[in-house]
Amino acid sequence: MxxxxxxxxxxxxxxxxxxxxxxxxxxxxxxxxxxxxxxxxxxxxxxxxxxxxxxxxxxxxxxxxxxxxxxxxxxxxxxxxxxxTVDPPNPVGQLQELVTFLGWRRPEYDEIEETGPPHDRSFVIGVTVGKFKEQGTDKSKRLAKRTAAKAMLEKIKALPPDTDPGIEPGTTKSKKKQAADAPAAKATGCSLQFAVGQNIDRLRNNPLNFPDAQSCQILQLIAVEQNFATRYIDLPEPGPNNQYQCLVELQTSPLAVCHGTGQRLDSAHATAARNALYYIKMMAQKPPDALIDIKDEFEPPSHKNPVQMLNEMTVTPLDFSMVDKSGPPHEPVYVMSIQLDGQIFTAEGKKKKEAKEAIARKALLTVFGIKSPDNDGLLYARTRPTPSVLYSTWSAQKALICANLIQNLIEAKLREVTLNDGQHRYLKYKVLAGIVQSDGEAVESLKVVCLATGTKCPLAEEPHTKGTIIHDCHAEVIARRCLKRYLMEQLLEYQKNPRSSVFDGGISGILQLKEGIRFHLYISCPPCGDASSFIKEERNMGHNDVHPGRGARGILRAKIKQGESTIPLTGKATAAPERLFTMTCSDKVASWNVLGIQGALLSHLIAPVYLSSVVLGMQYHPDHLPRALYGRLTDLPDLPRGYKLNKPLMVGTSRPSQCPFGASPVAKAPNFSINWIIDLDNIEVIKTDKGLKEDGSSSRVSQEKLFSTYMVIMNKFPSSKGQTTGGSIKQSPQRGSSSKKDKQGKGNVSKEKPQQNFKVGNTYREVKEKAEAYQECKKILKATFLSEGLGRWLERPKECDNFSIVPDQ
Known part of the structure; x- marks a missing residue:
C-alpha cells in the first residue's frame, strides 16, 4: 500500500x-x-x-x-x-527577473479572449515587452499567463545581445534616425562614468545639502540630461520601525537600484532619490589623478558622526586618551587627545564623546581637508585633501573612490558574464568575491581578473585522494584559486611574449610581478571567522571594539561541514573532529598575508605575491578586520628571504553590496558556486554539496587541474641541462634580507633558468614540500598562532594530497 x-x-x-x-x-x-x-x-x-x-x-x-x-x-x-515531482520554475517570475536586469520595461499582460462552454473554458493571454508580443492559451488564466511568459522568454533568449526592445522586429531603421524621429524617447544603458553636463557637473562639484523634498526633482533633471530612465518601486513589506520602503531603478550601465525608507511614501521616495544622487555623484567622479581644481572628491553620508568618518579614513584603529579631568562632579570637563599622521590633536568637552567628536572634526579638517557635520548637519570639503601617508600611493579619499569603483567593476562583471551566457539564474549569491588588477596609479588600469560566489563546504565522509573535489566553496577561497590559475596562464604567456605578461625577470630564475602591478581583493561582506564573529549590528560599524581584550578575539576557527557556521579551535573544540573541516576565510586570508596568494606550487617559479588592498562591500569594522587579517601576527619572528607580514589597505565601500534577485545577507545561500577567470571561456558552476561541476567532473581550479597546469608550465621552463620534465627551483630558507626589494620578494633581474630537483611522478604533496622557503614560512605561521594561545592550525589528512599527474609531452 x-x-x-x-x-x-x-x-x-x-x-x-x-x-x-x-x-x-x-x-x-x-x-x-x-x-x-x-x-x-x-x-x-x-x-x-x-x-x-x-x-x-x-x-x-x-x-x-x-x-x-x-x-x-x-x-x-x-x-x-x-x-x-518537482514544481517547474515559474516563467512569469523568470521573465520579470530577466527584463529587470536587461534594463527593459516590465512585461504587461492582457486578457485577449475567452472561449468555450462553462465546463471547458479556454483563455488567451497576451504579454508585451517593449515592442515584442506573445500569446498563451490554456484552460485557466494563470496557466495561459505562464504559457505566454514562457514564449516571451524563448523569444528574448533567441535575440542578439544588443537588441533594443524599442525596435519592431524586422525594422531596418538605424538607432540614430529613430532618435531623431522620436527625441523624447529615453535611451537605456548609458554610462555615468566621467559623464558631462551642466546638472551632473553641479552635482559632482557641490555637497548634497539641499532638502530631501528636492531630491526627486533633481534626480529627474539629471536623468533627462544624461538620457536614462528612472522608475520608483514601492515595496509592500514594511521596513525598520514600520517605515515605508521604496526602490528607485536607474536604467544606466550597469543597472543601479537604490533603496529608501520614510514615515510617509513620499519621504521614502525622497530618501531613495537622495541615495541615487549620491550613487551618481560617486560614479560620475573624474579620475582621481585629474582632480586638481575640483572640490569635494567624496561626499561622506550626512548621518555619520565625525568619529565614524575619521575611523573610515584611517587604516589603524583610533586610540583616544584622556589627558585631564576637571570641574565639579555635576559639571565635569574632559580633555582628550589623539596622535594621527604625526600630529597630536587635543579637545575638551562636558562628555568624553563630545571631546572625541571635537578632536575628530579637527583631524578631518587638518589631515583630510573635510569639514565634518556641524550643528546644521552640513558637510563639505574645503580643498583638495592632503595626501595621506597611511598608504604609499593613494590618499584616503582616493582609496575610497577606488574601492567603490572596484565594487562596481566586480558587480558589473558578474552581471555581464552570467547574462551573456544566458545563465541569469546564477546571479543569485550570498557572498561575492573578486580580484581586480591595477597597473600603476591610474584608475583606468583597473580590470577584473576573476570572481566567484559561494558560502558552503561539501560534505566528505572520507578523505579524497585524487585532488578533484574542492573542499571549500567560499567565495574568497574560490577567487584565490582563480587568481592562481590566472597567474599560471600569465606564466605561459611569459614564455610566448614576456612584454604582455604581468611577470618580469628576478633573482635566480624566480620571476616577479612587473613594477606597478597590484592585486585588490573584494568581498561583499566580512570573511567568516574572526573578522565577522563579533559584528552584531551594521549600525555600529564605525565604532571601536568595546571589548578588545576579550580572550575570544583573534582565535583560530574552523568551518563546519555543509554549514555556514564556525567553531573555535581552542580548548575542547577539537574533541569533535567530525564537525571540523577547514580553516575559516579570516584565517586563510591572514595566512595569505604571510605566505602570499600564489601558493606553494607557484613559489617554485615566482616571488611571493601579496594583496595590496582588501575592499568590503558591507559591515567594514576598523578593529575586527585588521586584527583578523594581520593584527594577530605582528609578533612573527624573522621570515625566510622574500616573505613578510603584509598589511594591505582595508577599505569599506560607501554603499552595501547589491545582491540581485532578492538574495540578501540573511537569505538562504544557493547550493552552487560559480567562478569566472579572464581570458578563459564562460563561467563555471560548482555544486557545493559535492565540490564538483554539475556533470560530475573536476573544476578548472581544483588541485588536480592546477597541478596539471603547473606541470605543463614546468615543461616549458627547461633547466640548464636541457631537461623538459617537471621540476622545481631550489629555494633557500635563508632568513632576513639585505634590501627593501628583497623584503618584497623582488631584486635584480637574472636570466638564470629554474633548476629542477624532482622527477615526473612525484605526488602533489611532494612537489609542495620541496618549496622549502614556503614550507619554512608556513611552519613559523602555525607556531606563532599556537604560541600566542590562538589555537592549533587544522591540518587536512596527508592522503588528500597524495596524487600525481603525468604531464602531456
Missing part, C-alpha cells in the same frame, strides 16, 4: 500519543512576491524545529521534519507521484 503520510501527520500522531499538540508559528516571510520564502517554527513539548519553504505548507512540512529528526523518528518517503 502506498504511503501517503506527510511529516505533519506523522508528528501529529506522535504528539497525540504523548498528550500534546504541536504548535506552528510563522517567523518570517522574505523574498519577492513571485518567489517568497517562509520560515516556520514548530514547537512540540520541549523540542523546537525550524523549516523554510517557498510556501507556508512546505515550510510547515520542513519544520515538522526537523522535530521528527530530533526525536530520531524515521520519515517514510511518499510513494505518490505528486511527492516525487
Amino acid at each position: 502506498a504511503n501517503c503520510k506527510t511529516a505533519v501527520s506523522i508528528l501529529q500522531e506522535h504528539c497525540a500519543r504523548q498528550g500534546m499538540t504541536p504548535i506552528y508559528n510563522t517567523i518570517s516571510q522574505e523574498g519577492l512576491s513571485h518567489q517568497p520564502k517562509f520560515t516556520i517554527n514548530c514547537t512540540a513539548g520541549q523540542t523546537v524545529g525550524t523549516g523554510e519553504g517557498v510556501s507556508k505548507k512546505s515550510a510547515k512540512q520542513a519544520a515538522a521534519e526537523a522535530v521528527l529528526q530530533q526525536w530520531e523518528v524515521e520519515i517514510p518517503k511518499l510513494d505518490s507521484v505528486k511527492a516525487e
Whole structure:
C-alpha cells in the first residue's frame, strides 16, 4: 500500500500519543512576491524545529521534519507521484527577473479572449515587452499567463545581445534616425562614468545639502540630461520601525537600484532619490589623478558622526586618551587627545564623546581637508585633501573612490558574464568575491581578473585522494584559486611574449610581478571567522571594539561541514573532529598575508605575491578586520628571504553590496558556486554539496587541474641541462634580507633558468614540500598562532594530497 503520510501527520500522531499538540508559528516571510520564502517554527513539548519553504505548507512540512529528526523518528518517503515531482520554475517570475536586469520595461499582460462552454473554458493571454508580443492559451488564466511568459522568454533568449526592445522586429531603421524621429524617447544603458553636463557637473562639484523634498526633482533633471530612465518601486513589506520602503531603478550601465525608507511614501521616495544622487555623484567622479581644481572628491553620508568618518579614513584603529579631568562632579570637563599622521590633536568637552567628536572634526579638517557635520548637519570639503601617508600611493579619499569603483567593476562583471551566457539564474549569491588588477596609479588600469560566489563546504565522509573535489566553496577561497590559475596562464604567456605578461625577470630564475602591478581583493561582506564573529549590528560599524581584550578575539576557527557556521579551535573544540573541516576565510586570508596568494606550487617559479588592498562591500569594522587579517601576527619572528607580514589597505565601500534577485545577507545561500577567470571561456558552476561541476567532473581550479597546469608550465621552463620534465627551483630558507626589494620578494633581474630537483611522478604533496622557503614560512605561521594561545592550525589528512599527474609531452 502506498504511503501517503506527510511529516505533519506523522508528528501529529506522535504528539497525540504523548498528550500534546504541536504548535506552528510563522517567523518570517522574505523574498519577492513571485518567489517568497517562509520560515516556520514548530514547537512540540520541549523540542523546537525550524523549516523554510517557498510556501507556508512546505515550510510547515520542513519544520515538522526537523522535530521528527530530533526525536530520531524515521520519515517514510511518499510513494505518490505528486511527492516525487518537482514544481517547474515559474516563467512569469523568470521573465520579470530577466527584463529587470536587461534594463527593459516590465512585461504587461492582457486578457485577449475567452472561449468555450462553462465546463471547458479556454483563455488567451497576451504579454508585451517593449515592442515584442506573445500569446498563451490554456484552460485557466494563470496557466495561459505562464504559457505566454514562457514564449516571451524563448523569444528574448533567441535575440542578439544588443537588441533594443524599442525596435519592431524586422525594422531596418538605424538607432540614430529613430532618435531623431522620436527625441523624447529615453535611451537605456548609458554610462555615468566621467559623464558631462551642466546638472551632473553641479552635482559632482557641490555637497548634497539641499532638502530631501528636492531630491526627486533633481534626480529627474539629471536623468533627462544624461538620457536614462528612472522608475520608483514601492515595496509592500514594511521596513525598520514600520517605515515605508521604496526602490528607485536607474536604467544606466550597469543597472543601479537604490533603496529608501520614510514615515510617509513620499519621504521614502525622497530618501531613495537622495541615495541615487549620491550613487551618481560617486560614479560620475573624474579620475582621481585629474582632480586638481575640483572640490569635494567624496561626499561622506550626512548621518555619520565625525568619529565614524575619521575611523573610515584611517587604516589603524583610533586610540583616544584622556589627558585631564576637571570641574565639579555635576559639571565635569574632559580633555582628550589623539596622535594621527604625526600630529597630536587635543579637545575638551562636558562628555568624553563630545571631546572625541571635537578632536575628530579637527583631524578631518587638518589631515583630510573635510569639514565634518556641524550643528546644521552640513558637510563639505574645503580643498583638495592632503595626501595621506597611511598608504604609499593613494590618499584616503582616493582609496575610497577606488574601492567603490572596484565594487562596481566586480558587480558589473558578474552581471555581464552570467547574462551573456544566458545563465541569469546564477546571479543569485550570498557572498561575492573578486580580484581586480591595477597597473600603476591610474584608475583606468583597473580590470577584473576573476570572481566567484559561494558560502558552503561539501560534505566528505572520507578523505579524497585524487585532488578533484574542492573542499571549500567560499567565495574568497574560490577567487584565490582563480587568481592562481590566472597567474599560471600569465606564466605561459611569459614564455610566448614576456612584454604582455604581468611577470618580469628576478633573482635566480624566480620571476616577479612587473613594477606597478597590484592585486585588490573584494568581498561583499566580512570573511567568516574572526573578522565577522563579533559584528552584531551594521549600525555600529564605525565604532571601536568595546571589548578588545576579550580572550575570544583573534582565535583560530574552523568551518563546519555543509554549514555556514564556525567553531573555535581552542580548548575542547577539537574533541569533535567530525564537525571540523577547514580553516575559516579570516584565517586563510591572514595566512595569505604571510605566505602570499600564489601558493606553494607557484613559489617554485615566482616571488611571493601579496594583496595590496582588501575592499568590503558591507559591515567594514576598523578593529575586527585588521586584527583578523594581520593584527594577530605582528609578533612573527624573522621570515625566510622574500616573505613578510603584509598589511594591505582595508577599505569599506560607501554603499552595501547589491545582491540581485532578492538574495540578501540573511537569505538562504544557493547550493552552487560559480567562478569566472579572464581570458578563459564562460563561467563555471560548482555544486557545493559535492565540490564538483554539475556533470560530475573536476573544476578548472581544483588541485588536480592546477597541478596539471603547473606541470605543463614546468615543461616549458627547461633547466640548464636541457631537461623538459617537471621540476622545481631550489629555494633557500635563508632568513632576513639585505634590501627593501628583497623584503618584497623582488631584486635584480637574472636570466638564470629554474633548476629542477624532482622527477615526473612525484605526488602533489611532494612537489609542495620541496618549496622549502614556503614550507619554512608556513611552519613559523602555525607556531606563532599556537604560541600566542590562538589555537592549533587544522591540518587536512596527508592522503588528500597524495596524487600525481603525468604531464602531456
